[in-house]
Amino acid sequence: MLSLQGCRSGPFGWYVICNGDSFPSVCAAHGVSYASLIAVNHLKAFPPPGTMIYLPQREKVYAVCPGDTVESICIRFNLNREEFVRRNGELLYPTQRVSICTEDVYAL
Numbered sequence: 001m002l003s004l005q006g007c008r009s010g011p012f013g014w015y016v017i018c019n020g021d022s023f024p025s026v027c028a029a030h031g032v033s034y035a036s037l038i039a040v041n042h043l044k045a046f047p048p049p050g051t052m053i054y055l056p057q058r059e060k061v062y063a064v065c066p067g068d069t070v071e072s073i074c075i076r077f078n079l080n081r082e083e084f085v086r087r088n089g090e091l092l093y094p095t096q097r098v099s100i101c102t103e104d105v106y107a108l
Contacts, residue, residue, distance in 0.1 A: 064096040
């Protein structure tokens with residue numbers, strides 16, 4: 001098992017790639033998905049040591065309740081409606097699991 005001990009975190013949300021790091025080790029250590037790590041950093045291959053990458057915020061999942069709407073969920077969690085819809089779609093139904101990503105939160 002690879003250790004990320006000794007690797008440096010940069011400014012909030014950033015991480016500096018170290019020798020021995022890999023997509024699986026970085027994703028597991030920071031609780032982010034492979035797809036989101038690649039997407040937010042526009043990666044085609046794993047970056048070399050010393051490269052600073054952005055660590056997307058962990059996503060939370062919310063189970064839609066009867067009566068919930070896109071608007072009510074966005075208000076409840078202070079989310080950007082357009083980003084919420086991009087991730088989850090317009091149509092919601094009870095028990096559906098939707099992504100409540102902290103990157104979608106409006107700055108207070």
